[in-house]
Amino acid sequence: MSSTEGTNQPVGINDVAARAGVSPGTVSNVLNRPERVAEPTRRRVERAVQELDYVRNSSGRSLRSGRSDSVGLLVLDVTNPFFAEVARGVEDTAGEEGLAVVLLNSAEQDARQRRSMRLLAEQRAAGAVIMPVDSDTEDLLWLRKQGVPGVLLDIGEVPGETACSVSVDNHAGGMAAGRHLINLGHERITYLGGPADLEQCRTRLEGLRAAVAEAGSDPGEAVRVIRTAQLNAESGEKAVEEVLAGGPRRRPQAVFCTNDQLAVGVLKGMGERGLSVPGDLSVVGYDDVDLAALVHPGLTTVGQPKYELGRAAMQLLLSELGDPGHRHERLTFAPQLVVRGSTAAYRT
Known part of the structure; x- marks a missing residue:
């Protein structure tokens, strides 16, 4: 019986060596350089490892290799x-x-x-x-x-x-979302995104603006930008109040969210106000997470692999x-x- 069997102490390399009837160095060779050990000895050690449920400690090896x-x-x-x-x-x-x-x-x-x-x-x-x-x-x-x-x-x-x-290609993703909304006849689009220093947010917005310019409209007038501190559903839900500010005649016809989390929050915020998507507002997300296909209505989004x-x-x-x-x-x-x-x- 090994010195640790029946206790809470982890099985060590010495216990494996004792069970297999070999030196600790031989056990180390079997674990790290098995080609150096004769097959009968290697099998004894491997059997001992399995019987004792030995878990090798990689910390020492990490210290030696520096990684x-x-x-x-x-x-x-x-x-x-x-x-x-x-x-x-x-x-x-x-x-x-x-x-x-x-x-x-x-x-x-x-x-x-x-x-x-x-x-x-x-x-x-x-x-x-x-x-x-x-x-x-x-x-x-x-x-x-x-x-x-x-x-x-x-x-x-x-x-x-x-x-x-x-x-x-986030710029291409922003353009795809913008072209889709423009083809549906939407002329006032709000971009709901996170901090401007996040490259993903910045380039998706640039893609949206490029699609608007491509269609012959002024992005400065057609696209309104609302920033959120976080890119989660709670932030999207809270932003709905600002999205809808100005009344029915001034509010956007569509919202392009920089990720699906924000978009799901917008769906929830619209529903809480008795407004419908897409009847009162079209919503586009980004990422195509599993939830995008499960919410109602299903979320139009830009998919990433x-x-x-x-x-x-x-x-x-x-x-x-x-x-x-x-x-x-x-x-x-x-x-x-x-x-x-x-x-x-x-x-x-």
Whole structure:
């Protein structure tokens, strides 16, 4: 019986060695360099590992190599289902290489982003996939100086090509939403978005304005911008009061929200006021999360390949970790308009 069986102490490498009748060094070789151990001995050790339910401690190995077997995933809002699907793509790809993913949440705050970066450096993370709070890459450069490479996700431009990036063409997504609403006859459109320093919000608005200009209208007159502090449903619901300000003759004919969370909040706020979507107001979201197809009416939205974004970002990170000659790449996916019941032709 090993010294830890029947106790709350974890099984150690010495216990495995005693059960298999070998030295601790032999157990270490079986776990890390099995080709060095004769097959009969290796089988005895593997059987002992299974019988004792031994869980290897990777901390010592991490200290020796200077790098852990985990990667960080820093997202803007852990409650947003968009990021959950991205995280699944990152985790599935990392798992194929034996890496664990540590999820961190900046909550769209610079200070929390910096704390998360420091934590990744302290833990000697192998690397990180990062959705930055803004286009400033200073935190990423600092992390790289600590020996932790990172891939930027959901950001198009990386100054100085200091890192790989993966994004969706947000300008094209904004244009797709704008063209859809214009084709339905909507001439007064409100853009409901978050902080202007978020690249996603800024470029989606630019795409909307480009679609309005393409149609021969003045974006300055046709597009009204309302900013929200957060990109969640609660903020969308609260913003409805401002969206509707000015009465029926001045309120917009359509609202383009910078993500589905805001759009779902707008749907709720409209319903609470006895107004209908799309009868009184057409609503377009962005992301095409699962909830977009479940709400009533179904939400017209600009879809992003969420799982593929996460998978591509992790593949780029793995390439950098495994290839000393790695060259930074910028991958851009195309968005796709998904039309559902929340938009309809404008009724004069």
